Structure formats: C-alpha cells, structure tokens
Amino acid sequence: MTALPKQLYLFYRDGFRSMVVGRTLWQIIAIKLFILFAVLKLFFFPNYLEHNFNTERDRAGHVLENLTRTPSAR
C-alpha cells in the first residue's frame, strides 16, 4: 500500500530531474503565473461587483440599474 505513493513520488521526482527543455519551460510558467496572479489579478483586475458590493442582492440591483439606465449600444 505504501509502495504506490512512493512510486508516484519517484515518478514525478525523476521526471522533473531529467527535464532539459522542461526546466526553462517551468521557469517561464512560474514567472507567468506569478505575474498573472500576484500582480495582475491582485492589483489590476479586481472583480468589480465583488469589490464594490457586499451582497448578491446589491450586485443584482446594480446590474439592473445599469440595464435600465443607459441607452448606449457601443
């Protein structure tokens, strides 16, 4: 029973260790994910409705207000 988790661990560990091009790719993925989640999402892309309204009812009210207010298509 304990052999399977160990085999899985060794499978991934050896796989990662034997990577050549993969190392560069993982570095790029890590940098990209950091920029996306730790910079862009955190500082530049707040969820507008969640950030500005506390309840689902308030959010629905705000959207309905927008729907019934502006006659602007573009």
Next chain:
Amino acid sequence: MGEHILTTVDWARAQFALTAMYHWIFVPLTLGLSFLVAFFESIYVKTGNEEWKKLTRFWMTLFGINFAIGVATGIILEFQFGTNWSNYSWMVGDIFGAPLAIEGIFAFFLEATFFAVMFFGWHRVSKGFHLFSTWMVAVGSNLSAVWILVANGWMQFPTGMAFNPDKARFEMQNFWEVALSPVAVHKFTHATSSAFLLASLFVVGISALFLLQERHQKMAKRSMVVAAVFGFIASVFVGFTGDEAAFSVAQRQPMKLAAMEGLYVGQEKAPIVAMGIINSSKKPGDDLPAFYAEKKIPGLLSLLANRDPNSFVPGINDLAFGNAERNIIGAEQRMVTGKIALAELAHYKYAKETGDAAQAAAALALFEQHKGDLGYGYLNNPTEAVPPVPTTFYSFHIMVVLGTLFPLIFLLVLYFAFKGTLEYQRWLNLACFFSIFLGYVAQQAGWVVAEVGRQPWAIQGLLPVGVASTNIAASNVQTTFCMFLALFTALLLAEIRIMIKQIKIGPEA
C-alpha cells in the same frame, strides 16, 4: 473630434481581442499537434521502429513548448470578465460558471496525470500505457475546448435560458439546448478541425524546412506524409463544417452574413463575392456602390444561406430598416419593441422597490411580451446594428481563400512524396514553410469574422457591448492593455526562441 476618442468599451474590447487572439496562437496547435503526436506514436508502437519513436519525441517536445507558453493565457480572459465586463459576467454567471469551472478542474487532472506520463513515462511505463496516455492527452485537450466554445456559441445564439429580472440574470432552463445548440456544435467542429489543419501545416512546414536544409530528411518525409494525410482530411472537414456554420449564421445572424459578403441590398440568386474591394465610404441606406471593384459568382450566396440558389438573401439595408415586401422586421422596428421592454423593466424595478405588486405584475407581463428585442432598445440608430463591414468582409474572404489553398498544398506534398521526389521540390517546400504563417492568419481571420461580425452584440439581440461593460475609467483599461501587450510579446518571443532552438537541434536530442 469626439467620435475618434476611444471609450472604455473600445479599450475593453481591444484588450479582450488582444488576449483572445494571443491565446488562439497556442490553442489550435495544442489541439492538432496532440493528435499528430498520437498518430506518430501509434505507428511506433505498431512497427516497433525506433525512428518513429525519435520522431514522436521530437514533435512531442515542440508540443510541450507550445503548451507551456500558452498555458494559463486563457485565465486572463476570466480576469477581464470580472473587471471590464462585470454586467455581462453577472448576467451569464448562472449559465457558464459551473461548466467552465468543471472544465478547469478536468483539464488540471488530465494535465497532472496523462501529461506527466506522456513526458516522463517513456522508460517508466509500458509502451501500451504510454500510448494510451498520449491519446488521452489528445482527446482531453480537445474536450477541454468544448465549454468555452459552447459559451461563445450561446453568445451568438442565446437559447435554453430565461431572463430573471429580479436577479438581472439569464438562468439556464435546458442544459442540452445550450450544450447542443447548432451554433455551439458548428463552433466546436469548425474550430477543432481548423486546429487539426493548422497543426498539420506546422508539421509539414517544419519538415519542409528540414528538407530545404537537407537535414533529417527521412524523419521529415515521414512526418510530412502523416501530417499531409491528416491535414487534407481536416481541410475537407473544415470546408464542410464551415459551410454548415455559414448556413447557421444565415438563419440566426443574417446581419453577420450580409456583412461577410458586403451585401447591402437583399436579392434573389444572391452572389458570393469571389474577389472585391470594399467601398469604405459606403454607409447603410445610401446610394453609393458597395464595392470599388468586384468579381461575383451568381447564386452561390443564396445556395450557402438557404440551400437554394434562387432564394432571397436579405442585405444590410433590409435588416437595418426592414423590408415589408419580404416580411423582414428591421432593427428600426425592433428598436421600438426593445425600448418598450426596457421601459417596462425599469417600471418593474421601480414597482418592486416601492412595493406596488399590481404595478410590478403588469410591467413584468409587458416586459415578457417584448423582451425578445431587449438589446435593440439600447440602440439610438438602426445602423448601430450593423457590424464593421470591411473588417468582416476581408477577414471572411482571407479565411476562405486560404482554406481553399491548404488542401492543394497537402495534395501536392502527398503526390511528390509518393513519387519519391519531395526533397527536390524546393518551391513546394518553401510554400509549405510559409504556409505555417498563412495558417495562423486564417485562424485569426476566422475569429475576427465570428466576433467582429456579431457586433454590436455581446449577447446576440439582447445585450450590446456598451451595456455589457463596466463603468470604469478608460485609463484603467489602457494601462492593463499596454501591460498585456508587453507580456504577450515577451512570451511569444520566448516561445519562438525556444522553438527555433529545438528545431535546430532536431530529433537527435
């Protein structure tokens, strides 16, 4: 002067387009190359020939590079929904939220298991299980594209839902109607088959480069034959699904079809424009000619739109201003209905807030009668219902011309491969190499037709982009637009650099 200032909506659209187009550089290659790698490995397992294994690993490496650079770029679209498109995002949350989340989880587990076996498992699992994993990656990658395409299809043809005015939300009424809507099915089949075509062009093109450089010739020719067969079959399927998609557009988005062909005045035996230069000064309803010059094929548009070469196809003017003779209700008339729907929605909201149940019920009943044209209520002029015609027209024609060229390239490759003279056809190998870029142009053009052609709608007929967006300052979106442009350029350069390096090394690595 004021007309030329880009608004928040314009910037939000530009940002979304930039991200989606960047994302779509990677996705089609992933979808198609995964199957080609599976084909190569299947031949290896069947024959036991180590050359096929070497070949498989080479293309698998390029597949991995493309996948790694492209992974998570789609998440940025999700960020934008919440920030730039909060009204839209709220309104469709009930329909897309759960399926897209399931897709994300599905993709994660797929990638964590079968991807790992595919890349790490060559000497650790049996040949059969490795091949199974490669096929699972191919099938899973393509399946993970289903829901995003269903979502896009729903925006073009909203079905299987009802609008709840209390929650300001579209709520799903029939899951299968959403998932199996004809538009969604055509989107999926056309997008995936065009992805197979692109990946085939990629393999044929890179292999042709090897032939031009007189390197790895045996491997290159083997790759080219498999990819050309797959690419040719995919091309035929792309043509078939494209025809079905156009038929569907004619039935459900006739304005888009009219813009695709620059057809202003509807007619019987409507022609397809084989070649044409659009008159950019032309406006709906005026008397200017639609083209400076054009070459038409009579009856073909009628055949495409209605399966009858003599049938009537409505033009932009008919759809904007109406055509009583043909019983076509134009945007002008729909605007009247839409404004009633909007007014009654406002009455309903007010009556609910003031606790007037009778007034609320009466307003809701009137809203229900007119809600089908809700989006038209936001238009100030019927010409606002017309998408940008030159962009839609040229994109459509570029896509079709290239889509016709590619199967010819695949056939020529197969012809010279079976004659045994492929490596001596310098002109063909050069054409194959440059076809990689043309393949990407066709892919992007296809999405421009789909997305620009449906303007001004975020949700066809119900929600224009101007109402779907968030009321935030344009400068906010401008900043992130520039950041994305820098990030995407850097990532793309990184990919191209790593790809070129790997291609230079070749299958010997």
